[in-house]
Amino acid sequence: MSDARPIGVFDSGVGGLTVASALAARLPAETLLYLGDTARLPYGTKSAATVERYTQANVDFLERRGVKAVVVACNTASALALGRLRSALPVWGVIEAGAAEAAARSRGRVGVLGTEATVRSDAYGRALRRLRADLEVESLACPLFVPLVEEGWLDDPVTEAVARRYVTPLLESGVDTLLLGCTHYPLLAPLLARLAGDGVALVDAATAVAEQVAGELERRGLAARTKAGTDHFCVTDASERVERIAREFLARPVALELVDVGGAPEGA
Amino acid sequence: MSDARPIGVFDSGVGGLTVASALAARLPAETLLYLGDTARLPYGTKSAATVERYTQANVDFLERRGVKAVVVACNTASALALGRLRSALPVWGVIEAGAAEAAARSRGRVGVLGTEATVRSDAYGRALRRLRADLEVESLACPLFVPLVEEGWLDDPVTEAVARRYVTPLLESGVDTLLLGCTHYPLLAPLLARLAGDGVALVDAATAVAEQVAGELERRGLAARTKAGTDHFCVTDASERVERIAREFLARPVALELVDVGGAPEGA
The missing domain is CATH 3.40.50.1860 (Rossmann fold)
Structure with a gap:
């Protein structure tokens, strides 16, 4: 069939x-x-x-x-x-798919990156806590990521500086999984994986x-x-x-x- | 009265x-x-x-x-x-006010900075050419400026790197006046004035x-x-x-x- x-x-x-x-x-x-x-x-x-x-x-x-x-x-x-x-x-x-994979992979603390609208809606946070009540979730709006991707500045020192500024506080707070909660962000996955290092799982909702x-x-x-x-x-x-x-x-x-x-x- | x-x-x-x-x-x-x-x-x-x-x-x-x-x-x-x-x-x-001041100050070549929608509409370009048919106008969309301003990153190395990348080709093409054609851009005026140098007039539509x-x-x-x-x-x-x-x-x-x-x- x-x-x-x-x-x-x-x-x-x-x-x-x-x-x-x-x-x-x-x-x-x-x-x-x-x-x-x-x-x-x-x-x-x-x-x-x-x-x-x-x-x-x-x-x-x-x-x-x-x-x-x-x-x-x-x-x-x-x-x-x-x-x-x-x-x-x-x-x-x-959202359900991205949250399910992050919940399955996390050791306890998930950072969610998204647009201001998505972060404000807390849609990923709610989906993650529904799946695993023990998860700590920290969400962060990254309003510069979409225009940077749309400019095509993917492997770029400006984008790296912006990403470092956004993500460093999350990494320092002990996040073990980064959930890319915006359709544009998979194009930044190589850069974000490099910044996050081996100990942090990168989950993108598209995959x-x-x-x-x-x-x-x-x-x-x-x-x-x-x-x-x-x-x-x-x-x-x-x-x-x-x-x-x-x-x-x-x-x-x-x-x-x-x-x-x-x-x-x-x-x- | x-x-x-x-x-x-x-x-x-x-x-x-x-x-x-x-x-x-x-x-x-x-x-x-x-x-x-x-x-x-x-x-x-x-x-x-x-x-x-x-x-x-x-x-x-x-x-x-x-x-x-x-x-x-x-x-x-x-x-x-x-x-x-x-x-x-x-x-x-x-638009009319900003174009009028730029047309009065320019020695012949105006660079217009704006959002993609404003640049696509060519509203400043048309207003400038209506006022002075001899003007050369080069318009450039700067889609990262609004989110940078809204993040509050005004006097910031990231914003300076972005502005330098946007504005350098305009300056190299001999623009003598930069018209800030977006409501958000006056907050970047000090940074843009520093990049542009003394020989370039900065006109903002708000002023x-x-x-x-x-x-x-x-x-x-x-x-x-x-x-x-x-x-x-x-x-x-x-x-x-x-x-x-x-x-x-x-x-x-x-x-x-x-x-x-x-x-x-x-x-x-």
Whole structure:
């Protein structure tokens, strides 16, 4: 049995391409359909009701396009909208997957790195404590990481100086696991691993959700055996900037299809 | 004659507090009423129609609160919404004022620093060329400046390294005037002036619009002679983060009133 239908991946922007990359690396036989809701980003500053509505419209769009399952790569949507989502498909979010891997690996003290919105929501903290009540969790907003990644300054002395300033207090407080709780951060993983050293486990939610999806597709008989299609990338607003960042995240040029997911436009 | 009514200042967020500070410094007898539309920021990623609608609602709110004139501190709103605004009050934007001062001071080559949205709109470039067709204009997006300022890393080696990387190619291309085309950038002015050196004029739109407002109030008989009221600060969404940044921008603690400007909510 082989289910050739694509896996849908949705994010508010192009950051979720790190999740698509992790899925492609872990599941080379699967075809991906990516949707970046670039017209309405960022989600992190919007109300829960608005994020729920946008998430539902995006999942409905992927469902109409014939996906067999959906991965919600957006941290805000994972935190706020997964509970109330109406869908006949399996839907997985990055937060539960990232938290589960960190909880499994930590010796007791986890540092969570994320955007200000994610840290303020404490979504990873709550997920981690649900899984292991004994865990100590320290969360830190790193607002410079996303623009540094989007500038393409990955292996860079400026980025290293910024990362050192953010992460040093966490490391000094005895964190044994660093959870990268933002779609952009996997591109900083080599630098962060070097700063953290061997004694600290680095967990990224993108790799964690790819691992979870691999197991779940197998368990539900939904896995593909050979790659039948071509990965396809949709955005709700295209610009030179989005194309540049997409190229950088996927490490290759990519065609972006401009789509209308339906539902109420922003501010209408 | 003294007109004690406040001057309204509006921005999509708290960045426009640099404009409020410049007005307070230039016009110590005037009272200010500030409105930061923090619930709906950022404006830079939104359509012209949406920015127009938000700007109208914000100006209407300030008018209902009894201001005698409005300064639009938001670059996006200045660029997209001033033309179609309906208001009985005098309304001034940062772009025309900043461009006018840069055009008056430049010996021929202006570098414009701004956010990606402002640079993409080319609003300063068009305003500069309208004023002086002979000007050469080179615009550069500096996406790390806003988060660096919001982190409070103003006089900082990381910020200096970032600024040097951004500005060096502009300086090497022979720019004689640097126009700071973003509300946040005046906080980086000391650092940028040091990097640019004596031969380069630094023009910031906040100071420029304050100078313009001073002249226009005088000309129209609207100036206040002695300060009659207390400056007042309103936001459409309050958070610890907004309060922290407001405190940093004004260099003092400040009470923020949460207000509803009316009009359609985002995404409704």
